[in-house]
Amino acid sequence: MAESPTFEELFRLARRSAVHLEMRDGYMQSAPDYIAWREGARDTSRSLDREESAWLSLMREITGRGVEVRRARIVSEPVTDYIRFEHHVTAGNVQAGEQVRWLPRRRASDLALPGNDFWLFDDSLVVFLHFTGDGELSPDGDEERTTDPAQARLCSTAFEAVWGRAVPHEEYRIF
Structure with missing residues (x-):
C-alpha cells in the first residue's frame, strides 16, 4: 500500500488551488516564534524571514507556478494576543504569494461551517486539522x-462564503 503524501507534498501536488479556513483564536502557543513575539521580539520572527522560513x-x-493559495481567518474581537501575532507575521505570507482575509466572528453567525479548520486542495481533497482545547496539535x-x-x-462552500465577507489583510485593523 502506498504511503499518503506528506502535508508539504500535498502543496506540491496541487494544480490549481489550496484554501485554508482557520476558526480558532489561538494555535500552537508553545511555538518559539510566538513566545518570542509575546516577549517583545517583533521583527526577529522566522515567520517574517523570507530566507529562513x-x-x-x-x-x-x-x-510561483500558478497555484492560488487563499487563507481566511474567522476571529473574535477584540482579538487575542495570538491573533495579534498572526496578524503581525501575515505580511510574510502575503509577500510569499498567499492571499489572506480576516472575518470578525460576529459576521459569521449565519454561515454553515465545518467543525474543524481545514485545507482544501483543488476542490477535491480536504485535510481537516485537529487541535486540543488550548490550540496545540491533537x-x-x-x-x-x-x-x-x-x-x-x-x-468549498463554507470557505467561499467566508472569503466573500472577509476583509483583505492589508485593510484589516485589529483592536
Whole structure:
C-alpha cells in the first residue's frame, strides 16, 4: 500500500488551488516564534524571514507556478494576543504569494461551517486539522483526510462564503 503524501507534498501536488479556513483564536502557543513575539521580539520572527522560513519558501514555490493559495481567518474581537501575532507575521505570507482575509466572528453567525479548520486542495481533497482545547496539535491525530465529494463541497462552500465577507489583510485593523 502506498504511503499518503506528506502535508508539504500535498502543496506540491496541487494544480490549481489550496484554501485554508482557520476558526480558532489561538494555535500552537508553545511555538518559539510566538513566545518570542509575546516577549517583545517583533521583527526577529522566522515567520517574517523570507530566507529562513520553510513555509514562505514553499508558498513562493507553489504560487510561483500558478497555484492560488487563499487563507481566511474567522476571529473574535477584540482579538487575542495570538491573533495579534498572526496578524503581525501575515505580511510574510502575503509577500510569499498567499492571499489572506480576516472575518470578525460576529459576521459569521449565519454561515454553515465545518467543525474543524481545514485545507482544501483543488476542490477535491480536504485535510481537516485537529487541535486540543488550548490550540496545540491533537496527540490523537492532528489531521484527517478525505476525498468525499460532499465534504469537499461543504468545505468549498463554507470557505467561499467566508472569503466573500472577509476583509483583505492589508485593510484589516485589529483592536
